[in-house]
Amino acid sequence: MPIKQIDHGTKEYKQMVDLRYEILRKPLQLNFDPAELEKEKNDILICAFEEEKILGCCLLTKIDKDCIRLRQMAVQNNLQGKGVGASILHYAENVARDAGYKKVMMHARKTAIGFYEKLGYKVSGHEFIEISIPHVTMVKKLHHF
Template structure:
């Protein structure tokens, strides 16, 4: 049984989260995290899905303004794709955002992930754009 929890910045769980994000999101694109990039997460809400101590998936919530929070760095272990882990993480993130007073959750979703977000109630806003060398859409959901 998996459990969702908030991850403390700089903790062992945070290190596991960085390793998962690196494996799923960065290495396939030939990218690496810089220490400066990772330091920007210090005030964000770091969310992890765990089975005991093993991280299964994660995401980050970064406030944009008083009403909007951005979901970033959503990653799920490749062996769990299509098994509901991502939807559970997303639901937990939405609950955290709502409880913090945000009215909208938005993201820059990879084009290949857009169908997942649409199935979870998100809408595309604007035109396709390129970020980190691959196609993305801005997507959002009212909370």
């Protein structure tokens, strides 16, 4: 399962947006705002593929020189629980570490807290509502070797 960075606006990026829509937005009857997608030109876009088919993805958005935010983590429904998400997350952490970031933060859906905790993330702060569902902020310090 190759995991790689992709470029904004490509055929692979369209697959990424489609997957995120299916997994993250459609169940909530939400769409993407074109301005929101345009801003992703500045993000690090990470996807896992099998041949030409996207399996999962995430984005990394710079917060400041030490912190990067993981967003829009999505894995095909039939592949959830099979290690795809964990592999993508490890890859994203390595990209962030190589770029000099000291920590990764995210707004995790309450239903995903257990997944992120198993991978070393800690809840920071109180629960809040984002895109109509409960979330928490989670953080992980990246160790530089």
